[in-house]
Amino acid sequence: MKRETTANSLGLEELQFETSAIHQGTSYCEQSGAVTPPIYMSSTFEFGNELGFDYTRSGNPNFRNLAETLATLEQGRFATVFSSGVAAITAVISSLSAGDSILAEENVYGCTYRLFEQVLRKFGVKISYLDFSNPENYQEICKQKPKLVWLESPTNPLLKILDIEALSQQAQLCGATLIVDNTFASPALQTPLTLGATLSLSSTTKYINGHSDCLGGVVVTNSEEWQERLIFAQKALGLNPSPFDTWLVQRGVKTLGLRAAKHSENALALARFLESSGKTTLVRYPYLESHPQYELAKKQMRGGSGIVVADFGRTREETISRLQKLRLFTLAESLGGVESLVCHPASMTHASVPRTVREKVGISDSLVRFSVGIECVDDLRADLERVFKD
Numbered sequence: 001m002k003r004e005t006t007a008n009s010l011g012l013e014e015l016q017f018e019t020s021a022i023h024q025g026t027s028y029c030e031q032s033g034a035v036t037p038p039i040y041m042s043s044t045f046e047f048g049n050e051l052g053f054d055y056t057r058s059g060n061p062n063f064r065n066l067a068e069t070l071a072t073l074e075q076g077r078f079a080t081v082f083s084s085g086v087a088a089i090t091a092v093i094s095s096l097s098a099g100d101s102i103l104a105e106e107n108v109y110g111c112t113y114r115l116f117e118q119v120l121r122k123f124g125v126k127i128s129y130l131d132f133s134n135p136e137n138y139q140e141i142c143k144q145k146p147k148l149v150w151l152e153s154p155t156n157p158l159l160k161i162l163d164i165e166a167l168s169q170q171a172q173l174c175g176a177t178l179i180v181d182n183t184f185a186s187p188a189l190q191t192p193l194t195l196g197a198t199l200s201l202s203s204t205t206k207y208i209n210g211h212s213d214c215l216g217g218v219v220v221t222n223s224e225e226w227q228e229r230l231i232f233a234q235k236a237l238g239l240n241p242s243p244f245d246t247w248l249v250q251r252g253v254k255t256l257g258l259r260a261a262k263h264s265e266n267a268l269a270l271a272r273f274l275e276s277s278g279k280t281t282l283v284r285y286p287y288l289e290s291h292p293q294y295e296l297a298k299k300q301m302r303g304g305s306g307i308v309v310a311d312f313g314r315t316r317e318e319t320i321s322r323l324q325k326l327r328l329f330t331l332a333e334s335l336g337g338v339e340s341l342v343c344h345p346a347s348m349t350h351a352s353v354p355r356t357v358r359e360k361v362g363i364s365d366s367l368v369r370f371s372v373g374i375e376c377v378d379d380l381r382a383d384l385e386r387v388f389k390d
């Protein structure tokens with residue numbers, strides 16, 4: 001996969017993504033000659049040690065290694081790792097004070113919405129939502145002057161693509177900090193900081209780890225001021241990950257380049273198959289020519305990623321019962337792992353959203369979200385064909 005390159009701590013320049021994913025963040029091996037850094041299962045460190053570790057809530061060799069890798073892959077200077085994507089979101093919003101405001105894309109991730117509405121509002125932070133795929137709404141950034149502009153692209157589950165570069169320019173003009181939740185694309189396919197965003201956040205639970213075996217989160221930035229706030233939040237709010245989980249993410253990310261390419265290839269093939277099958281009323285995938293922001297997706301992403309959304313036009317019960325008959329797509333929440341999953345947003349990820357709101361944003365009872373894995377695509381296609389043939 002072609003992408004811009006960054007300098008790195010190995011003293012080598014011009015390293016490509018796949019190389020950095022494997023060779024960055026391998027410190028602390030020197031004495032033993034280990035090829036893979038060990039897991040530092042130590043809650044505390046001897047006072048005054050040279051490397052500056054004191055207590056694992058505020059730093060650990062495994063956190064430092066993973067942060068170095070993820071900062072490089074996102075093409076940023078600093079990264080802070082957290083116990084989950086939601087912990088990373090908590091760290092960012094904990095920098096706000098009563099009276100501050102957030103202007104968010106109306107299709108933000110469900111747990112982000114819940115945190116904003118049920119927690120942050122109690123502390124006097126104002127939150128409003130807009131459709132940022134409509135450029136007419138860009139001017140609201142300067143009108144409302146929020147502290148944070150909160151984007152997600154592609155969005156969940158309808159895969160709307162937002163123009164990160166244009167929105168970053170607008171936010172900069174009006175003194176707002178723009179944050180992109182980059183979970184659905186992953187740094188292999190999209191680097192928000194190079195498009196002008198101040199913060200790029202990911203749930204590493206998804207594509208970055210890629211093996212559905214632990215939770216994690218990260219925020220990457222070029223801003224020293226933001227980095228200080230994030231490190232402070234990690235220790236003051238207790239949002240740190242475990243050394244073991246950090247090590248698992250470090251192992252997973254080594255193959256992110258390969259996986260992202262394969263997820264994208266498989267997902268595009270299945271999206272084309274579903275679109276031409278005559279069994280669907282809608283198929284959404286960023287790299288399908290029929291996607292409303294296809295050109296933008298091609299411009300700001302290096303692949304379409306692994307999520308495909310389809311509407312089979314059936315009742316709620318019929319939709320769920322068909323999904324339960326799939327053998328290779330497990331009916332489960334989450335996404336981004338090597339194995340294929342399928343989700344019924346109306347009864348699963350978006351069940352807590354009132355029906356009227358859900359339908360307004362296009363999450364009907366017949367909508368299905370596939371997280372296409374890296375299995376052989378012929379087998380995946382056959383599974384879908386078998387279940388949706390009549």
Ligand SMILES: *Cc1c(COP(=O)(O)O)cnc(C)c1O
Binds near residue numbers: 084085111
């Ligand atoms: C899963 C997810 C999160 C939350 O991450 P966790 O690791 O589950 O806490 C945040 N944003 C998006 C877009 C996600 O898909």
